[in-house]
Amino acid sequence: MITLEYYLILAAALFCIGLFGAVAKKNAVAVLMSIELMLNSVNINLVAFNRFLAPSQLVGHVFAIFVIVVAAAEVAVGLAIVISIYRDRFSTEVDNLDWLKW
């Protein structure tokens, strides 16, 4: 029997992997993908909670759908910006983003 904990642990692991990617990856697109992982871990959380705690109404699922959609929008904007950066600097390495010094 798979209990809620499994899902939560899975989600947490996924979040951490995404987190690692977000801070470790050099390529902006890869960072974006890692952030997607984090968001998906949230989705797992939501759906799991919904299934185990409040199966009667579908709030969790709805929330998850909204998260997916917004994430897509964010990715679209993100890729667009990546492209414009690439046009400027011919690289999508996040390390190169240090023109604005502290």
Place this chain on the structure above:
Amino acid sequence: MNLSLLTLEIVVATLALFIFILGLVAPANQKRGIGYFTVLSLVVSLIIAIILHGESGTAFGTMYVVDPFSSYFKIAFLIAAVLVTMFSISYVNKLGYNQGEFFALTVLALLGMMIMSSAADFITFYLGLEMMTIPFIILTAFRYGDKASSEAGMKYMLLSAMSSAVLLYGLSILYGAAGSTLYSDVINVITGDNIDALTVIGLVFLLAGFGFKISMVPFHMWSPDIYQGAPTPVTAFLAIGSKAAALAAMIRMFMIALPETREVWMTLVIVLCAMTIVLGNFVAIPQTNIKRMLAYSSIAHAGYLLMGLVAFTNLGISAILYYVMIYVFANAGAFACVNEFGNMTGSDEIKDYTGMWKRSPLIASVMLLCLLSLGGIPPLAGFVGKFYLFTAIIDQGYIWLAFLGIGMSMVSVYYYLIVVKVMFLGKPVEETSVPVSLGAKTVMFVSAVASLFLGLYPAPLTDIATKVAQLFFPM
């Protein structure tokens, strides 16, 4: 369902789409008209908002609340939007492309703020947040070909995506703990006695997400870069609107949904608030770029605003409300000045402001007024606001925090004076006078008068603020 509650939102949303279409159909040589149209229609919606400020109720079940609190903030956002768009017209015309998109996105961000201010449900709140953030990301990277702008956009996009991931994780945990996303349910389920480790972690993540938006130390680091890189009007709107909206949502969530968990987050908020004030003010001193300086000062102001939440009393909340309003005016004025100067010289370096008094007395004097108001010098509004906040927290016995706050506001006067000194007490590098567009003139005038009037006679606004704050502390 009573749709009339949503009148304002519907109007603004329609406006945004309409401006988009306008940008598509308008011939290239007449696109500058879009800006004026936007300003006019925003003024109209501001009037509508003021007319409708009285009504209250809930829409979409209890997901969406319209009450004095949200109306107050909506009016604040609208004022900010009007002021910003006014002085952004000249900027966008100088930019010369995508006028329609610029204004449409500004209005969309405004819509997002409105939704945040009256969201009474995690999902609605999250949607409002993203509806505000995504247009801001685009606007930040609006100048293509400009490295600073696109880099700022990239940073803002990635970091805000991360922060919203964090926020969402927190929200999902809270949803798990409460079994519902409605504030009205959450407060009943999550009570003081059944806080478990998971809830605490959720709260921390949530606070981190909010902290990012209102640039609370240590989640503030994005703001100086983004403020510097973004187009000046966007920076202004970011500094005023985004912060205020996040604060509004934060207040509502923590006051309505999570007051029971105060023992968990209050200590945290106090510590972070103190850190924010200190760091923001001190780091502002060595800045050479005025937009960065204003960014750090806005970080510091986030700290001051948090004081009101720390007080957790009617006085505290009303102090926040008052302070938000005057903060809008003071910052709008300052950024209008920065914008006009940047338009002409293309520089935001403080040293280039030398002898501004000679080059443009208007810019110099308005800048002086706004900075002194931010610094909290009587008889300007900022002084009353700070006094209000400090009284609120001392009233709750946080004398050390007030001590810190007042001391730091003295420090802040120091770095504001650096700019003032440069502007008034220096030989201009070049004698050419700085032209000021009509829109910017209006903004400067309005914000200067407001900062002065609200300082000399704050009673009307403070009365409103107190009434609004009674929402959370019924008699």
Place this chain on the structure above:
Amino acid sequence: MLQQYSGLGIYLIAAIIFPFIIVFVALILGPKRPNPEKLTTYECGLDTQGPTWVQFKINYFLYALVFVVFDVETVFLYPWAVKFQALGLFAFIEMIIFIAILVIGLWYAWKEGALEWM
């Protein structure tokens, strides 16, 4: 019990048979004039020259972006369609507005030339 799935069975059979029919028809109707050009291996068989990570044309990304957005937006249509009867007129109007907004977006993409391959 089985009757209700018979339609499905018929559909399955038809689905399997149909490709064969197409191929067969093409086999008997299509003209056959082989020449060396045609018989050479397809060009991806060649060993590549220069960097394999060639930069795609920018429009490719534009298509991708536009597609992603519209593709994901449609996710809202499914729950609505499933519950269409129950939701009634109000939801219908809401969905119309939703689609209208999407259309404006599409119009924008079109007008801005995201859909032309130049």
Place this chain on the structure above:
Amino acid sequence: MLELAWLIPIFPLIAYTLIIFLTKKSKSISVAVALAGIVASLVISIGVLVETIQKGITMAEPFEVAVKWLRLSAIDKYTGLNIDMGILIDPLSAVMMFVVTSIATLVIIYSVGYMHGDPGFSRYFAYMSLFAFSMLLLVIANNFFEMFFGWELVGLCSYLLIGFWFEKPSAAKAANKAFITNRWGDFGFMLGIILLYINFGTFNFGEISRIIGDGASGVGAAILTLISLLIFAGPMAKSAQFPLHVWLPDAMEGPTPVSSILHAATMVAAGVYLLARGFVLFNESTETLLFIAYIGGITAFIAASFALVQRDIKRILAYSTLSQLGYMVMVIGVGSITAGMFHLTTHAFFKCMLFLGAGSVIHAVHTQDIFEMGGLSKKMPITTWTFIIGALALAGIFPLSGFWSKDEILLATHQAGFTGLYWLATLVAGMTAFYMFRLIFIAFFGEKRTDHHAHESSPWMTVPLIILAFFAVFSGWGLVKMGYGSMVFFGHPHHGEINLGIALISTVFALGGIVLAWLIYYRKIVDTDLMKQRFRPIYNLLWNKLYIDEIYEWLFDKVMLGVAWLCNQCDRKVVDGIADGLGDTVRHTGGWMRFMQTGSLQNYALVIFGAIVIIVLLMATPVLGGVIR
């Protein structure tokens, strides 16, 4: 008249607005407006003063009117915030307003001559009117908050006026120094009045004294001491008391009329006025009173000693102002606001006159170094004689005004049993006489050193001098006859009878100082340079003002800017630093921590998530209450 009292601050405000928005272009009209505004206030304040005396309005039953300014109703268990803007007319404020308006009028008339041909002519008179408004608001205030309001405004005006000639970098520097020093005083003041409000529930002077009078305040002695000390921080900065006195001498960078009215006669006296106004509060805490008294005494002494060696005429006067302010603060500290306010009044007149005289000298010879002047007595008789009168008054020679008030101070100090302070004050009186006449003998009677074509100034400048001279001679005696002591007092009325012994001693000291100065600088019985050589260390110490400025500069640079720099570095470098450092260490062990070297963006992310982790960990520990159980 009393009903019109609220107009007194308003007129200058109107004048300011008019000048700024309308008449800025035309110099003559601007002057006319400014003059009209201040004269109107003068007329009303004279009327108010007369009526106050006739109607017998006392400190106990003042005339008070107030309007709501900020009303935040108290929600059941949360205190509200109620602030009024009101006027409080009692002998104290009435006299003070008369002093301010009359001196402001004279100074503005004088400025017409002095600022003649200055590019910022109109702006100058606008600032002057603004100052008059703020000062009068401060004086007429009926509660601490309103007073603080005016307090900050005069600070702003002083900033604008010191930096009036912002072409001079020294002026800009001095302006900032003054403003920032005052901010630190206001810091205490503001905190003090907020604490006051939290404990008393009101800012109003009357109500506070009532609450204290009934002994129903229920406020602990410790908290009262804290409050009064915090509030005293304000006067310490504004009235330039040791150790916050450093800004006043530098403030002399402003135009001389400004120095005379802001930094000699009225604004710097605001601190003393505040002490008198809120005396009921200070009186509650003996520790505070003791502190005030000794701070005043120290200031009086060190300032006088600095003045002994200065060469700059305005700086000499500035230090004498410091030491006189020290007198006033000291005597209030020993518990007699009568003597303090009395000396404030007389000092205002003769010190203002001295500055205006100095201004007319500088106007004529275009130098401020007294050793470059000399032989002016022939060329500028009016200036010379008024200056001498002022000096005599300051030295406290019978029967000039200074004598009466100084005698009051010494008497009060003696009666209060502060024998040490009494002798210190007497000594200071002697030093005062000495350095003033050193100035006179060098600048006016000494032989001419440089060929300056000095000439008597225009009547615009001389007439105010003469009028002020009249006040300098008679105000002391007049006020005594008017029974000042029975008008302005705390507790029981105070009748200023002359104690012959004390009067004699002080006069002897004063005359001694004058004679000494005469011997050294006129008859030259000793070679001053030789003395300088002999007492080189002391001389240097005094010349450099005990290096206090230098110490502050050092502190400011090293500490405040240091902290700023540190925070900045933290915000900039540490993240990178840690990241790179870790990166270096682990690069050899393996690439798995490469991310530590990525661009700043990801360092921000690192900080965010790191902070979250740390917070969660802290939450788990008892540090923050161990909320994770």
